[in-house]
Amino acid sequence: MKKTVINVLGWAGLAVLGFIAIVLACWWLAPDQKLDPEAEKFVTLAPVPPAEDNAYFILWGFPASPELDPHQVGQQIVAEHDRILAAEKGLDHFNMDSFYGPNPLRFEKASKYICQVSNWDCLAEFESKRAEILAATEKYRLYVARYRKIREYKEFGVALSQADFRSPVPNFQAVLRISELVDANIALKMTSAAQQREALQELAADIHSWRRIIQGNDWLLTQMISVVALHKKYRLASALMSKYPEAVGKYPDLFRLITAPLPVEQTNIIAATKAEARSSLNVFRTLSESAQCCVYDDGMSSQWLYAAMIHTGGLKPNASVNRAYGAFKSYTDFLSHSPKQIVEGLPQWDEGIANRVAFDAGAVFYNPVGRRILVNMFPGFTTYAFRIDDLIGLSRLVDLQRQIVEKSVPVADVPAFLAKAGPGLMDIYTEQPMHWDASTKRVWFALQGKRFDNSGYVTLGHYK
Numbered sequence: 288m289k290k291t292v293i294n295v296l297g298w299a300g301l302a303v304l305g306f307i308a309i310v311l312a313c314w315w316l317a318p319d320q321k322l323d324p325e326a327e328k329f330v331t332l333a334p335v336p337p338a339e340d341n342a343y344f345i346l347w348g349f350p351a352s353p354e355l356d357p358h359q360v361g362q363q364i365v366a367e368h369d370r371i372l373a374a375e376k377g378l379d380h381f382n383m384d385s386f387y388g389p390n391p392l393r394f395e396k397a398s399k400y401i402c403q404v405s406n407w408d409c410l411a412e413f414e415s416k417r418a419e420i421l422a423a424t425e426k427y428r429l430y431v432a433r434y435r436k437i438r439e440y441k442e443f444g445v446a447l448s449q450a451d452f453r454s455p456v457p458n459f460q461a462v463l464r465i466s467e468l469v470d471a472n473i474a475l476k477m478t479s480a481a482q483q484r485e486a487l488q489e490l491a492a493d494i495h496s497w498r499r500i501i502q503g504n505d506w507l508l509t510q511m512i513s514v515v516a517l518h519k520k521y522r523l524a525s526a527l528m529s530k531y532p533e534a535v536g537k538y539p540d541l542f543r544l545i546t547a548p549l550p551v552e553q554t555n556i557i558a559a560t561k562a563e564a565r566s567s568l569n570v571f572r573t574l575s576e577s578a579q580c581c582v583y584d585d586g587m588s589s590q591w592l593y594a595a596m597i598h599t600g601g602l603k604p605n606a607s608v609n610r611a612y613g614a615f616k617s618y619t620d621f622l623s624h625s626p627k628q629i630v631e632g633l634p635q636w637d638e639g640i641a642n643r644v645a646f647d648a649g650a651v652f653y654n655p656v657g658r659r660i661l662v663n664m665f666p667g668f669t670t671y672a673f674r675i676d677d678l679i680g681l682s683r684l685v686d687l688q689r690q691i692v693e694k695s696v697p698v699a700d701v702p703a704f705l706a707k708a709g710p711g712l713m714d715i716y717t718e719q720p721m722h723w724d725a726s727t728k729r730v731w732f733a734l735q736g737k738r739f740d741n742s743g744y745v746t747l748g749h750y751k
Contacts, residue, residue: 313652314600322605326612330565333505333558335444338362342440342500345433346457352388353429357436360386361457368455369448378453392430392461400464401471404519404739407746408526413474420471427465434465438496443503450506450566459512466516469493470523477527483534484541490527491544494520498549505558507671514678517549518739521678521685528685528692529748535692542693546686548711551626554675557619560668564615567664571607571657596656607657611664614644618668626676626715630735633669640665674736677743680715684730684745687712687721691730692749698728701747705730 338344344361351360364386371381384391401416402409413420424431447454469489476486497520501513524545528535535542596602621629621636644665650658687708690696696704705720714721714732722731724744731744 309652314596314655317600317603317653319603320606320609323609323612325616326568326608329612329616330561330568332448332565333444335446336442336503338446340441341446342437342443342496343446345437345440346459346462347383348386349430349433350387350392350458350461352390355388357433360388365446372449372454378455381455383455392427392458394461394464400467402467404515407522407742408529409470409523410474410526410530413471414478416471417475420468420475423468424472427468430461430465431468434462434469435492438492443500445504445506445509445562449569450562454566456508459509463512463516466493467519470519473523474527477531477534483531484538487527487534487538487541487545490520490524491541494524494545498553501675502553502555504555505562507559507563510554510556510559511671511674514674514738517678518681518742521546521681522742525685525688525745526748528688529746532692532749535689539693542689546682546689548686549679549682550711551676551679551715554679556622556672556675559671560615560619560622563668564611567615568608568611570660570664571602571604571611601654602656603654604657606654607661610644610654610657611661614640614661614665617643618665622668622672625718626673626679626735627718629669629672630716637669670736673734674738676715677734677736677739680732680734681739681742681745683712683715684721684732687730688745688747691747698725698747701730 335341344365345358346361347364348355348357348360348362351357364383367386368378368381368383371378401420402412406412470493473486473490476482476489494517497513497516501510501517504510504513524542528542617640621632624632644661646655646658646662687705691701691704702723705723708720710718712721713719716733716735723729724731728747729744730747734740734743
């Protein structure tokens with residue numbers, strides 16, 4: 288009996304070793320695919336605006352010491368990033384902070400945003416912290432001036448010649464903190480009739496600046512930062528109309544600039560998805576050259592095991608790029624539909640993309656590293672698209688609010704007014720009129736992005 292068990296275990300061990308040998312032979316002997324030329328076209332870099340016109344660089348250099356030119360600092364950072372990535376195939380020695388000089392912008396550790404993003408109406412909080420806001424404005428006056436300088440650049444375009452999962456990002460936290468300080472000053476100036484025009488001109492300029500960034504950008508992270516900033520700007524505009532409805536009639540042209548709805552085509556989610564593809568597809572080339580693994584390690588395999596698999600032919604770079612290209616192309620094709628079509632087709636599409644990138648049985652024998660990375664490569668692009676669509680919907684709500692206030696629409700007539708609004712002012716996900724809640728005096732729509740739950744409505748505060 289004992290001998291039989293030993294024989295069985297021996298044969299089982301030989302079978303396992305034989306299977307491993309077959310798998311390794313497949314990895315080693317199977318050739319890589321030819322690179323699909325369409326994959327290269329898909330991730331071709333967009334033309335970059337001339338440096339002197341490009342606000343992109345000032346975002347990189349924004350925290351630099353007062354004596355430095357932030358736009359020049361940004362150019363230096365980007366140039367050094369590109370040089371190191373091209374020469375060393377890695378960014379371990381890249382230190383962005385070394386460009387900022389001896390006294391870069393720093394916030395106190397205990398310092399927080401003046402008003403939390405979860406609050407719809409920050410006006411009361413801004414007014415209650417007037418002294419604190421004015422003191423902070425004086426303390427950071429140079430950086431407030433830099434923030435306003437961003438508006439003067441004609442264009443915005445990502446200037447990195449290549450980027451991957453190791454590339455750093457600009458210090459958006461600093462930019463958003465100063466952006467909120469500017470919002471707070473707008474709110475304080477609105478309390479004085481003599482300063483309302485100046486306040487509204489600044490808000491209009493700020494919204495236009497962020498809209499230019501979201502349109503010219505092709506980097507997903509910057510898209511989401513722009514979404515955060517514009518959510519706050521539109522919510523501020525709504526709160527101002529609720530508290531100062533007379534200002535809408537006094538400065539109609541400024542409010543029309545402020546509340547002009549954001550067009551779907553201006554948000555550039557397709558270009559951002561392609562930029563994400565460009566970064567992700569570079570992963571396969573990087574791994575094939577360095578055999579070092581990366582952020583796509585999902586905890587199931589250690590880095591040394593990935594490296595061993597790559598050295599034994601477990602990564603086919605071209606086959607990986609081709610398969611990833613097909614999945615990313617599927618994403619961009621799906622995202623080119625209207626938000627209504629995306630919502631309706633999402634369950635079926637999610638199932639289809641899951642099957643496209645799944646690690647199936649065949650992946651064991653051919654390109655297992657590439658296939659495993661592919662499974663973990665895709666964030667929820669539809670979620671990011673929905674966050675942008677939520678922003679578009681909010682801009683429509685704010686413009687509807689402006690029209691209702693400007694035209695003095697009686698509260699009883701608001702539902703009829705909403706029903707007659709043009710296609711560009713409908714619920715972005717249903718293409719039907721926005722909803723009206725008479726009890727709360729709110730115009731609203733159902734959000735899909737699951738990020739700003741307080742931004743799916745505007746309150747007609749002028750109705751008491």
